[in-house]
Amino acid sequence: MFAPIVFLTTLVSLVSAESRAKNPALNAALRTAASNYDRHDLLPKDSDWVHDFTKHTDFTSSVGAVLTADGASMPALQGLGMTVSLLKLAPCGMLPPHLHPRATNTVTAFTGNTTTWMIGENGVRTIVTQLTPMKMTIFPAGSLHVMQNVDCEPAILLSALNSDDAGTLNILPALWTVPEDIIRAGFGRKESFNPQEVGMAIPRVGTGAIIGSEECKKRCGIKPSEG
Numbered sequence: 602m603f604a605p606i607v608f609l610t611t612l613v614s615l616v617s618a619e620s621r622a623k624n625p626a627l628n629a630a631l632r633t634a635a636s637n638y639d640r641h642d643l644l645p646k647d648s649d650w651v652h653d654f655t656k657h658t659d660f661t662s663s664v665g666a667v668l669t670a671d672g673a674s675m676p677a678l679q680g681l682g683m684t685v686s687l688l689k690l691a692p693c694g695m696l697p698p699h700l701h702p703r704a705t706n707t708v709t710a711f712t713g714n715t716t717t718w719m720i721g722e723n724g725v726r727t728i729v730t731q732l733t734p735m736k737m738t739i740f741p742a743g744s745l746h747v748m749q750n751v752d753c754e755p756a757i758l759l760s761a762l763n764s765d766d767a768g769t770l771n772i773l774p775a776l777w778t779v780p781e782d783i784i785r786a787g788f789g790r791k792e793s794f795n796p797q798e799v800g801m802a803i804p805r806v807g808t809g810a811i812i813g814s815e816e817c818k819k820r821c822g823i824k825p826s827e828g
């Protein structure tokens with residue numbers, strides 16, 4: 602189950618699933634640079650200061666993708682306390698339930714019509730928003746959130762996080778790394794529930810995006826086999 606993820610991150614360091622530095626020694630040097638002059642010496646080229654989202658291997662993914670510029674993928678951001686991710690959602694595309702352990706996240710829509718759900722902690726109400734172009738919402742650090750583009754056209758949104766190492770935890774695949782009996786107990790289910798079967802069907806983190814609900818697919822004429 603872990604092998605494909607490890608394989609992908611080795612192959613493509615920019616994969617949204619995990620943010621690992623391509624050149625950890627450079628990040629370490631930027632972290633400990635004695636002054637801003639030393640930082641500049643470590644980032645000598647103008648191109649060190651540009652992140653081209655179109656160069657990301659997931660840029661043309663048919664399900665959409667989370668394309669991330671953070672300390673790992675853009676060392677110039679190391680130590681500056683920010684991450685910017687371009688969110689590309691296909692028609693009916695969604696980002697499955699996830700949280701960022703180390704950052705508050707704002708998301709601003711440019712195209713599409715994206716429904717977001719955010720749960721801050723036990724007992725607070727679920728905040729639902731509709732991100733049509735030029736609208737922004739907030740997912741405080743550690744809050745669980747999900748979003749789906751309900752439009753039949755692709756959606757583009759910009760995600761900003763107040764850490765250069767925000768981290769992402771997709772909760773469903775993560776939950777399925779504990780023993781089946783524990784999952785079954787957590788769900789309050791006994792024989793009728795087969796965690797292995799359900800677990801196999803949970804989409805991999807992949808590009809960060811998947812195709813969303815059956816209702817949307819039907820409305821937009823997306824074949825059940827797609828996504």
Ligand SMILES: *[C@@H]1O[C@H](CO)[C@@H](O)[C@H](O)[C@H]1NC(C)=O
Nearest residue numbers: 713714715716731733751752
């Ligand atoms: C966005 O989607 C919501 C939920 O389906 C809908 O109520 C709203 O009219 C849509 N807005 C636009 C501008 O399409």
